[in-house]
Amino acid sequence: MKRDKRKDRFFILLSGTIAGCLFAALLSLCVGAVWLSPAELLSGADTMAGRIFRYARLPRTAACLLAGAGLAVSGAVIQGVLANRLASPGIIGVNAGAGLGVTVCCALGAVSGWAVAGSAFLGALVAVLAVALAAQRTGASRSAVILGGVAVNSFLTAVSEGITTLFPEVSMLIVDFRSGGFSGVSGSRLVPAAVLILLALLLVWTLSHELDLLSLGEEMAQGLGLSVRKVRTLFLALAALLAGASVSFAGLLGFVGLIIPNLVRRLTGGESRKLLPVCAFGGAAFVTLCDCAARVLFAPYEIPTGIVMSVIGAPFFIFLLFSGRTRD
Amino acid sequence: MKFDQERIKLQGSQQKIESNIILTIQDLHAGYGSREVLHGLSVSFSRGSITVLAGPNGCGKSTLLKTLTGLVPKSGGAIWINGKPIEQLSAVERARQVAYLPQQKRIPEMTVLAMALHGRFAHLSYPRRYRQKDIEAAREAIRLVGLAGQEECMLSELSGGTQQRVFLAMALAQDAPVILLDEPTSFLDISYQLQLMDLCRSLADSGKAVVMVLHDLPAALKYADKLAVLSEGRLAAAGTPVEVYESGVLDRVFGVKVKQVMDGEERVYYCL
Numbered sequence: 396m397k398r399d400k401r402k403d404r405f406f407i408l409l410s411g412t413i414a415g416c417l418f419a420a421l422l423s424l425c426v427g428a429v430w431l432s433p434a435e436l437l438s439g440a441d442t443m444a445g446r447i448f449r450y451a452r453l454p455r456t457a458a459c460l461l462a463g464a465g466l467a468v469s470g471a472v473i474q475g476v477l478a479n480r481l482a483s484p485g486i487i488g489v490n491a492g493a494g495l496g497v498t499v500c501c502a503l504g505a506v507s508g509w510a511v512a513g514s515a516f517l518g519a520l521v522a523v524l525a526v527a528l529a530a531q532r533t534g535a536s537r538s539a540v541i542l543g544g545v546a547v548n549s550f551l552t553a554v555s556e557g558i559t560t561l562f563p564e565v566s567m568l569i570v571d572f573r574s575g576g577f578s579g580v581s582g583s584r585l586v587p588a589a590v591l592i593l594l595a596l597l598l599v600w601t602l603s604h605e606l607d608l609l610s611l612g613e614e615m616a617q618g619l620g621l622s623v624r625k626v627r628t629l630f631l632a633l634a635a636l637l638a639g640a641s642v643s644f645a646g647l648l649g650f651v652g653l654i655i656p657n658l659v660r661r662l663t664g665g666e667s668r669k670l671l672p673v674c675a676f677g678g679a680a681f682v683t684l685c686d687c688a689a690r691v692l693f694a695p696y697e698i699p700t701g702i703v704m705s706v707i708g709a710p711f712f713i714f715l716l717f718s719g720r721t722r723d
Numbered sequence: 724m725k726f727d728q729e730r731i732k733l734q735g736s737q738q739k740i741e742s743n744i745i746l747t748i749q750d751l752h753a754g755y756g757s758r759e760v761l762h763g764l765s766v767s768f769s770r771g772s773i774t775v776l777a778g779p780n781g782c783g784k785s786t787l788l789k790t791l792t793g794l795v796p797k798s799g800g801a802i803w804i805n806g807k808p809i810e811q812l813s814a815v816e817r818a819r820q821v822a823y824l825p826q827q828k829r830i831p832e833m834t835v836l837a838m839a840l841h842g843r844f845a846h847l848s849y850p851r852r853y854r855q856k857d858i859e860a861a862r863e864a865i866r867l868v869g870l871a872g873q874e875e876c877m878l879s880e881l882s883g884g885t886q887q888r889v890f891l892a893m894a895l896a897q898d899a900p901v902i903l904l905d906e907p908t909s910f911l912d913i914s915y916q917l918q919l920m921d922l923c924r925s926l927a928d929s930g931k932a933v934v935m936v937l938h939d940l941p942a943a944l945k946y947a948d949k950l951a952v953l954s955e956g957r958l959a960a961a962g963t964p965v966e967v968y969e970s971g972v973l974d975r976v977f978g979v980k981v982k983q984v985m986d987g988e989e990r991v992y993y994c995l
Contacts, residue, residue: 401834401875478829601849601850602850604841604844604847604851607831607837607841608844610831611828611829611831611841612827612828612829613794614789614792614794614825614827615823615824615828615829617792617793617794617814617823618792618818618821618822618823618824618894618903619818619822619841619842619844619845619897620814620815620817620818620844620845620897621814621844622813622814660832664832664833664834664877665831665832665833666832666833666834
């Protein structure tokens with residue numbers, strides 16, 4: 396009886412978030428400075444509506460969905476590997492590392508999609524490995540990992556801002572970068588990142604047992620037959636790939652990687668097999684809805700999506716944190 | 724102090740245990756970075772018996788178990804598991820031979836069944852889909868630890884003693900001939916401790932080599948088939964509890980007086 400209830404609950408959650416995703420995507424295609432009805436979306440290619448659909452709304456919607464899924468799953472992975480629910484790509488400097496990668500890449504004049512996505516990944520990887528390996532080497536406590544990550548975060552952000560000050564043209568290339576947003580998304584920037592994100596999501600999902608074992612602690616995982624060091628490094632690389640690729644076109648969207656995994660964990664429990672897909676769809680829906688709000692609230696002006704996300708998300712998160720019974 | 728010369732030879736009644744040896748450790752050196760903890764330890768574990776590792780804090784008991792699990796690298800000597808040197812086994816191959824329950828455990832938000840199923844990890848190949856026989860093995864392990872019917876309970880909602888049994892079910896589902904337990908009775912009240920020891924006895928009777936670290940010396944003397952006393956990274960003595968007790972090595976190693984009284988046929992030990 397209990398078993399069925401729990402299974403049913405998971406399928407309700409999963410289908411709920413998928414439905415939320417579809418609704419958000421449809422809404423995102425329709426709303427904006429110009430309202431398009433679903434019928435207009437499907438109209439011919441050469442109409443004004445058709446062009447807006449193809450060159451503005453479709454890439455933007457895809458970008459929101461991908462960044463939401465990528466950052467939420469990246470957060471879930473980092474939280475699992477570091478066994479710390481406070482960790483997220485925005486907090487321990489992974490996003491900042493990706494941001495520095497993008498800034499350096501643009502300052503050097505390389506603006507192709509693959510170059511930007513690749514350097515974002517490298518920046519994120521360096522940041523996450525620095526934090527995780529330093530913690531492992533020194534046997535640092537769980538709160539020290541977070542403090543170290545915050546320090547790495549502010550260091551990398553400072554370097555990025557220094558570069559932007561010296562090369563002002565860089566900030567022109569990266570619209571909304573600091574708070575995170577989608578107004579400047581283009582297909583050429585998006586496609587390489589999309590390929591990387593989808594591949595990494597698939598790979599992470601097939602490794603959900605390994606992630607569960609890691610969350611049992613290093614000693615237990617090793618005893619059960621996991622090569623802990625190798626697998627942990629692989630997960631950190633995948634988390635960096637997801638966060639880096641997302642940041643490469645969406646900017647520093649911090650909040651989604653913290654709030655979505657924590658929220659979903661309350662609903663699904665800690666099993667990654669359930670946690671990861673719900674995180675992916677939930678994150679995608681959340682970011683897409685926030686972007687819709689960012690376009691509509693002060694239309695025809697847009698505000699960066701990251702700002703909307705924090706303004707809506709933070710109070711919601713605080714409410715959740717103190718309303719339910721506290722676990723862990 | 725040199726205890727090596729005083730090592731007690733296994734005799735007569737122990738021949739049976741000797742022939743069932745599944746894990747042999749010879750002249751093992753291991754430690755953390757530059758700090759060596761084990762300085763040439765030799766000991767062996769047999770199927771069908773409970774081997775208790777005893778010794779004062781810092782003598783290397785936990786380090787020994789971690790070395791057998793690949794968590795601490797060995798810097799010298801040899802470990803043979805079921806006839807194979809440990810360095811020739813991959814993590815998964817080793818886990819099929821040796822299950823390990825560390826002293827410190829995290830309590831994840833998972834069901835009892837999900838935990839027991841994680842014990843099957845070493846038997847699955849990528850991408851790790853559970854087969855019917857894995858689910859059966861996990862359920863059987865849960866039944867063995869007396870938790871049948873609680874498969875869908877969340878681990879975090881169970882008492883400390885029950886959680887310990889869930890971890891034991893996970894180790895049983897691993898289906899390895901050797902089970903290493905680091906302080907399995909810590910934080911458990913006395914009735915759970917007794918239940919756990921009875922369970923270990925039945926595991927040994929079913930042919931497994933049960934190896935456990937115990938701090939509680941009277942309990943170690945009571946439950947061990949073979950008692951291995953470690954001191955300063957070496958084996959100080961090994962043998963049946965009676966042999967080890969009579970050698971007086973416990974008094975020297977622990978710096979206490981160990982006494983025995985007869986309760987009918989049974990020897991009962993206590994420390995002063």
